[in-house]
Each structure stands twice: as structure tokens, then as C-alpha cells.
Amino acid sequence: MSxxxxxxAKQVPxxxxxxxxxxxxxxxxxxxxxxxxxxxxxxNALEQALQLKETNPGSKITILTMGPPxxxxxxxxxxxxxxxxxxxLTDRAFAGADTLATSYALSAAIRHIKDFxxxxxxxxxxxxxxxxxxxxxxxxxxxxxxxxxxxVKIENGKATIKRRLExxxxxxxxxxxxxxxxxxxxxPCRPRNARLLQKYKYAVTPSEKATLAPEKAKLVETRxxxxxxxWSAAEVNADPEQIGLAGSPTKVKGIVNVVFQAKESKRIAGxxxxxxxxxxxxxxxxxTIG
Amino acid sequence: xxxxxxxxxYCEYEDGKVADISxxxxxxxxxxxxxxxxxxxxxxxxxxxxxxxxxxxxxxxxVVYKVEDSRLYPYTSQPHAxxxxxxxxxxxPQVCLMGASSxxxxxxxRVSSSLHSGLTADCTSxxxxxxxxxxxxxxxxxxxxxxxxxxxxxxxxxxxxxxxxPQMATVRExxxxxxxxxxxxxxxxxxxxxEKYIDPASFVVKIIDRHIEKSKINIxxxxxxxxxxYGVGSKENFDLLFQLADTLGAEVGASRAAVDAGFTEHERQxxxxxxxxxxxxxxxxxxxxxxQHIAGMQDSxxxxxxxxxxxxxxxxxxxxxxxxxxxxxxxxxIKYYKKNSK
Numbered sequence: 001m002s003x004x005x006x007x008x009a010k011q012v013p014x015x016x017x018x019x020x021x022x023x024x025x026x027x028x029x030x031x032x033x034x035x036x037x038x039x040x041x042x043x044n045a046l047e048q049a050l051q052l053k054e055t056n057p058g059s060k061i062t063i064l065t066m067g068p069p070x071x072x073x074x075x076x077x078x079x080x081x082x083x084x085x086x087x088x089l090t091d092r093a094f095a096g097a098d099t100l101a102t103s104y105a106l107s108a109a110i111r112h113i114k115d116f117x118x119x120x121x122x123x124x125x126x127x128x129x130x131x132x133x134x135x136x137x138x139x140x141x142x143x144x145x146x147x148x149x150x151x152v153k154i155e156n157g158k159a160t161i162k163r164r165l166e167x168x169x170x171x172x173x174x175x176x177x178x179x180x181x182x183x184x185x186x187x188p189c190r191p192r193n194a195r196l197l198q199k200y201k202y203a204v205t206p207s208e209k210a211t212l213a214p215e216k217a218k219l220v221e222t223r224x225x226x227x228x229x230x231w232s233a234a235e236v237n238a239d240p241e242q243i244g245l246a247g248s249p250t251k252v253k254g255i256v257n258v259v260f261q262a263k264e265s266k267r268i269a270g271x272x273x274x275x276x277x278x279x280x281x282x283x284x285x286x287x288t289i290g
Numbered sequence: 291x292x293x294x295x296x297x298x299x300y301c302e303y304e305d306g307k308v309a310d311i312s313x314x315x316x317x318x319x320x321x322x323x324x325x326x327x328x329x330x331x332x333x334x335x336x337x338x339x340x341x342x343x344x345x346x347x348x349x350x351x352x353v354v355y356k357v358e359d360s361r362l363y364p365y366t367s368q369p370h371a372x373x374x375x376x377x378x379x380x381x382x383p384q385v386c387l388m389g390a391s392s393x394x395x396x397x398x399x400r401v402s403s404s405l406h407s408g409l410t411a412d413c414t415s416x417x418x419x420x421x422x423x424x425x426x427x428x429x430x431x432x433x434x435x436x437x438x439x440x441x442x443x444x445x446x447x448x449x450x451x452x453x454x455x456p457q458m459a460t461v462r463e464x465x466x467x468x469x470x471x472x473x474x475x476x477x478x479x480x481x482x483x484x485e486k487y488i489d490p491a492s493f494v495v496k497i498i499d500r501h502i503e504k505s506k507i508n509i510x511x512x513x514x515x516x517x518x519x520y521g522v523g524s525k526e527n528f529d530l531l532f533q534l535a536d537t538l539g540a541e542v543g544a545s546r547a548a549v550d551a552g553f554t555e556h557e558r559q560x561x562x563x564x565x566x567x568x569x570x571x572x573x574x575x576x577x578x579x580x581x582q583h584i585a586g587m588q589d590s591x592x593x594x595x596x597x598x599x600x601x602x603x604x605x606x607x608x609x610x611x612x613x614x615x616x617x618x619x620x621x622x623x624i625k626y627y628k629k630n631s632k
Contacts, residue, residue, distance in 0.1 A: 015443075099399070103399075103403060129412060130399075130411040132395075135367070135399035136400070138400065139371075139403035139404055140403055145367050145396070146367075160498075165392040167304070168503045169501045170499065171498050171500075172495050172498065173495070173496045184550075184556075249451050250450070250451050251449065251450055252448070252449055253449065255440075255447045257444070258439070258443065258581050262607060263606070265595075265606075265608045266609065266610050267600075267613065268612045269612075269613055270612055270613055270614015270618055270619045273622060276619070276623065276626060277622075277626040279610060280626040284627070288570055
């Protein structure tokens with residue numbers, strides 16, 4: 001059975017590598033200094049989608065991402081790995097969205113896609129770590145959800161999913177259509193494929209196409225698979241009251257930068273055996289160890 | 291106008307025992323409810339709930355709602371969500387707390403989406419306070435301040451839900467303290483009719499196999515932790531940490547970078563997205579000190595940092611900084627401990 005698979009993905013700042021140069025003088029983060037990456041668990045989700053495509057020939061993978069126009073970068077990343085097409089859901093009206101307003105916008109876009117059998121995303125994005133968007137999209141679409149997935153299989157129109165929980169492992173069976181969120185402990189995503197890299201090098205959204213040299217733009221026009229989609233709030237019939245700041249019940253009251261209280265440390269050289277032995281003796285004497 | 295509605299904690303249990311995270315939330319919920327001048331309520335869904343209230347009352351629960359139905363155990367998303375949503379439409383709590391567990395993080399968003407109420411994940415602190423909307427100037431009293439690290443732990447944000455109810459938040463296990471409020475405290479038990487709350491169409495996902503493993507790793511309550519970061523370099527080098535831990539009677543922990551690199555199990559991850567620990571001794575080996583890691587261990591009584599980078603950020607909060615290689619320093623610690631302990 002061929003499947004229409006939608007993969008939810010997000011372009012995120014690489015918060016795991018906030019180095020000293022990413023901090024401004026006032027101690028705030030210079031977000032523009034952080035590289036924008038494919039959210040790691042969304043790559044695990046993509047891999048599950050690619051495996052489903054292999055076991056269900058004729059399946060199609062559509063990447064759906066909400067963000068600024070440059071988020072098309074991660075769609076190309078996905079195409080290089082085996083996805084078929086992608087949509088950037090982009091509109092200034094989406095700005096300031098919390099997870100609920102984000103889920104609403106994504107669910108409106110998924111409705112606009114119309115044909116879908118399974119929606120797969122990463123468990124959570126590293127810039128917020130909330131893990132809320134997957135289940136909220138499921139609720140908005142009135143679909144069942146399976147979170148913390150490690151392995152997704154589909155046979156005879158039914159999904160069998162292995163879940164990795166804090167307390168163990170669970171295998172569940174679920175009907176389609178369905179929303180699944182995938183854990184970082186699932187199989188890592190395969191690397192880019194050289195042939196696909198050549199094929200999709202000029203895959204662009206309409207706004208990107210407008211910046212291409214005329215001969216490249218012509219090339220895009222002659223090859224349908226190079227045309228990615230860019231949808232606005234109006235295009236997906238999103239209710240203006242439910243998107244962006246207006247559609248977000250949660251408000252950020254304040255933000256403070258984290259500054260840890262520095263302690264006066266005692267410095268010991270790794271080669272100084274006597275000092276290390278003294279430290280161990282001290283810890284034994286004050287009953288910290290032993 | 292003051293919100294007179296109550297504060298409710300969704301409680302998890304396994305093998306007839308209420309989960310620690312739920313008791314921690316009741317402890318926090320008790321003090322928040324007192325501040326708000328409202329009742330603390332607990333909600334338990336499942337089968338064989340007889341007497342479960344006796345585990346909840348000592349933590350200050352004024353009301354225990356029970357929904358007993360064999361189909362509600364083990365947990366599945368939609369049936370539990372349907373009960374919580376239907377009950378909340380009826381009793382309209384002003385605050386709902388859930389564990390940031392694999393259950394709470396699955397259930398919370400589904401409930402909040404249905405009720406269009408805000409939800410803040412993984413709060414590290416919850417307080418009650420006032421708020422003035424910057425645009426409209428409208429004043430709000432006694433809102434729940436949902437405080438959480440964001441952006442990889444580099445900032446701490448205070449989130450409020452001014453207009454939507456319930457104000458929902460999840461909290462990770464070990465972040466709040468679990469404390470008996472009054473061993474003899476007694477409240478009211480309300481048994482809810484399952485048929486009235488469960489959506490019969492919600493039983494679509496079937497559990498066909500379930501292995502619950504009691505985790506053998508207990509870093510949350512360890513009094514000594516030897517933790518490794520990306521700087522440990524390999525899975526093999528992590529064995530050195532296990533050797534030191536064995537010698538000292540300690541547990542082995544890890545930073546997110548070390549777990550991501552596959553050096554050790556996810557269960558050992560310490561930090562904002564892992565476990566929060568407060569041991570009396572924390573030995574950080576090859577950990578640079580990303581803020582999200584420090585957030586989960588800064589309350590350790592004594593911190594030793596072993597790192598070949600004398601300027602590793604974690605050194606700033608360490609009591610002792612040993613500058614050197616793990617392969618060189620750890621065997622020495624083992625040697626001198628064996629020599630001096632009797």
C-alpha cells in the first residue's frame with residue numbers, strides 16, 4: 001500500500017553548541033551567530049518515513065516546516081536524503097506563536113495537504129524542548145497520537161509502533177491516519193545521497209526562485225520536482241485569531257540570562273599526586289566519601 | 291476578581307504506588323493552593339484504585355477524584371485525555387500540574403489543545419504573582435508564574451497564561467521536593483462515573499506488548515555522582531568512570547553531549563532535559579559545562595571538575611578544579627582512595 005507521509009520538521013538554532021562567541025557583551029545570546037540546523041529528532045522522524053517509503057513502494061514524503069522563508073534549507077536537506085517534496089509555511093502573521101498557535105497553523109496546513117496517511121515528527125525541538133506540537137497537532141486534527149516512537153511499521157493499513165518510555169518499552173497498534181513523534185533513540189537518519197544532491201540542488205520555493213539567475217530559473221520551470229511550496233496563513237485558511245501572538249494563550253512575562261554564581265575554586269594540577277592525595281584524604285576526613 | 295477555582299494535580303501510579311513525581315507536584319501544589327486560598331485536588335485514573343487516596347492525603351490533597359475503569363490502565367493517550375478534558379470542562383480548575391514524564395508530556399499537550407489553555411513544559415519553578423499586560427495595561431492578580439529554562443538553558447523565561455484556564459504546567463521528576471504535609475490530613479474522595487467521562491470512541495490505539503523495567507540506574511538519589519561529558523572521549527574511557535564509581539559507591543551520570551555521542555545510556559543524562567541531582571559530591575569528568583547541564587547539578591554540595599581545559603566553564607562553579615587528563619587523574623583518585631580509606 002502506498003502511503004502519503006507528511007514529515008513535520010523545524011529549522012532550529014543549534015543551542016547545543018552555544019560557544020563564547022555566541023554570547024553578546026551584555027550576556028545575551030546572539031542568535032544569528034548560531035548555525036541553523038535540521039532539528040535532530042526530526043531527522044530521526046525522516047528516517048522512519050524513508051523506511052516506510054521503502055517498505056511501502058509508491059509512497060510519497062512531503063516535508064512540512066513552519067518558519068521564515070530560509071527554512072526551505074531543511075527541505076532540501078530532506079530531499080537529498082530521499083524525501084519527495086516540501087512546503088514552507090511562512091507568514092509574518094505566524095510570528096510569536098506558542099506551541100498551541102504553532103500546532104493550529106500546522107494542522108491547517110495538513111488539512112490543506114488533504115491526502116495523508118501518517119504524520120511523523122521528532123519528539124521535540126532543541127530550541128524549546130517542549131514536545132507539545134506533535135500531540136497538539138493530533139488533537140487539532142482529531143487523530144490518534146503515538147509519542148516516543150522508536151520504530152514505525154505499517155502493514156495492511158495498520159501501524160505497529162515500538163515506544164521507548166522512561167520506564168520501559170511498549171508496542172502499540174494504531175489505525176491510520178495517525179500522528180507519530182519519534183525519539184532521538186531511534187535509528188539515525190541516513191546521510192545525503194550524492195545522486196539526490198545533484199537532482200535537487202536547485203529545488204526552490206517561489207521566493208527563492210525569484211532570486212535565481214534567469215537560466216537557473218528556467219531550469220526550475222521545466223522540472224516540476226524542483227518546485228517547492230510556500231504557503232501563507234491565507235492559503236491554508238488559517239483563522240487570524242488562532243495564529244501568532246493572538247492565538248497563543250501563553251505569554252512570556254520576562255526573560256533573564258542565566259548567570260551562575262562563581263565559586264572560588266581550589267586548583268590542582270593533574271600531575272600533582274600529593275595534592276590529589278590530600279584532596280582524597282580531606283574528602284574522607286569530612287565524610288564526603290568512604 | 292480573584293479566581294476561586296481549585297488547583298488540580300494529575301497523578302500517575304504504577305503497581306498500586308503513586309509516582310514520586312506526582313507526590314512532588316502535590317507538595318508544590320499544596321503551597322500554591324494555600325497561597326491562592328483554594329483547594330488542592332488530585333486526579334487518579336486507572337484500575338484497582340482502592341485506598342489510593344491514603345497515599346495522597348498526607349501530601350495535603352483536599353479532594354481526590356478517582357475514575358476507576360480497567361480500560362484506563364495501562365495509560366493510553368486518548369482515553370485519559372477524554373476523561374481529563376471532560377472533567378475540566380465541568381470543574382474548571384484554575385491550575386493543572388502534571389509530571390513532565392512520558393505520560394504527562396503525552397497527555398498535557400492533548401488536553402491543553404482541546405481546552406485552548408496554555409501549557410508550559412518542564413518548569414523548574416512555579417510561583418504565584420501579578421501581571422500587567424504591556425499592551426492593554428490590564429492587570430491580573432495571582433497568576434501562575436511558570437518558570438523554565440529555554441534556548442538550551444541559556445535563558446530562564448517566566449511564562450504566564452493571563453486569560454485561558456486552566457493554567458497548565460509540567461515539571462520533571464526530582465525538580466520539586468516531596469514532603470509530607472500532615473500525616474493525618476484527610477480530604478474528600480469523589481468517585482467519578484467512568485461512563486460519564488470516557489469517550490468510548492477513544493480506544494483506538496492498542497497496547498500489544500509492554501515491558502516495564504524498574505530502572506537499575508538511580509542517579510536521582512545518589513549521594514555521590516561521577517559524571518562524564520564529551521571530553522571523556524569514548525565509551526571505553528567511560529569504563530574508568532564506572533571503576534571510580536564502584537570504588538566510591540557512586541552512580542555514573544553523563545552530560546547530554548556524552549549521551550548524544552553514544553558513550554552511555556540516556557537514563558544517566560543529567561541536566562535540564564535529563565535528571566536533576568543534588569548529591570553531596572559531584573565529580574565532573576571532561577564536562578565543559580553547558581548551562582543546560584549545570585542547571586541539573588549546580589546544587590551539589592561539593593563539585594570537583596576534572597578537565598584538561600583549564601578554562602572549561604564548569605570550573606567556575608567547581609570547588610576543586612583538577613587540570614589534567616581523565617585517563618591520568620581517575621586512576622590516581624582510585625589509588626589514593628583505596629590507600630587512605632579504612
